[in-house]
Amino acid sequence: MATPVRGMSNRALQAERTRQQILETAQRLFAEHGYDATSIQMIADEMALTKAAVYYHFRAKSDMLHAVMKPGVQRIAALLDEADSLRGRRARIEHVVTGVVDFLVQNRSYAVMASSDPAAKRHDKDEQTTQLARRALALIYGEQPTPAERISFAAAFAIADHLPDLVDLTDEQLREALRTTMLRILR
Missing domain, CATH: 1.10.10.60 (Homeodomain-like)
Structure with missing residues (x-):
């Protein structure tokens, strides 16, 4: 509030x-x-x-959706600011993955909706979220990521789209599974 x-x-x-x-x-x-x-x-x-x-x-109702999603967008932007100050790709990857996983687990019910609701997915394609994704990709792999690195990045962060399939996991199980899998893909 x-x-x-x-x-x-x-x-x-x-x-x-x-x-x-x-x-x-x-x-x-x-x-x-x-x-x-x-x-x-x-x-x-x-x-x-x-x-x-x-x-x-x-x-409009869309203004509500943007306002509801704004704190999450700001949190991810702050997470990327923090990662930008870290030395070494491995440290940046771990920081970004840990932050994103914590965010997804803490906002689990909303993250499930955002990953399955067509309107929320349309919001994910807006300019601000697109810029955040590009920034995260550059933080992890540099300004000229290879095709394999771009695919790894897309695969690692597309895992969030499968949260509706993982509602049976406890928060700790989900946190560990997401973190382990995303790190494995990005390394």
Whole structure:
């Protein structure tokens, strides 16, 4: 949840709280039903708000999806910043893989939705996420990765698309399986 800014009016604070509650509700409903199957009306009903109240905070449902995914995108960008300061390819690979795996496990239900929901997959193709993927590839393999390195990178990170098939694993089992497999592919 966003930290209130000193000097914000009570009305502004309440509006920010409501906006955050809408995002939390939207994220939960997106994970439960999928993005396309979740309507603005469902979100409004869940919160005992009108659709107009939801639209006051978000012009479109896609704005909610972007807002829900923004912290994850920022976390991955920060992870890449950290990896950029490390010396040695092996250290960068381990840092990126560990960070991505931890993120996937911590956000498991949402990651499952994001890997199987067509709308979330469309979001993954946006310019910001494409740039993050290119940056990660360059951090791991340099500015001119070979075709084999590009395929290894794509294969390692496509594993997240199979999270719906792994819901029977505990968090620790999933963490270890993802980390081991991704490192094996990238090395």
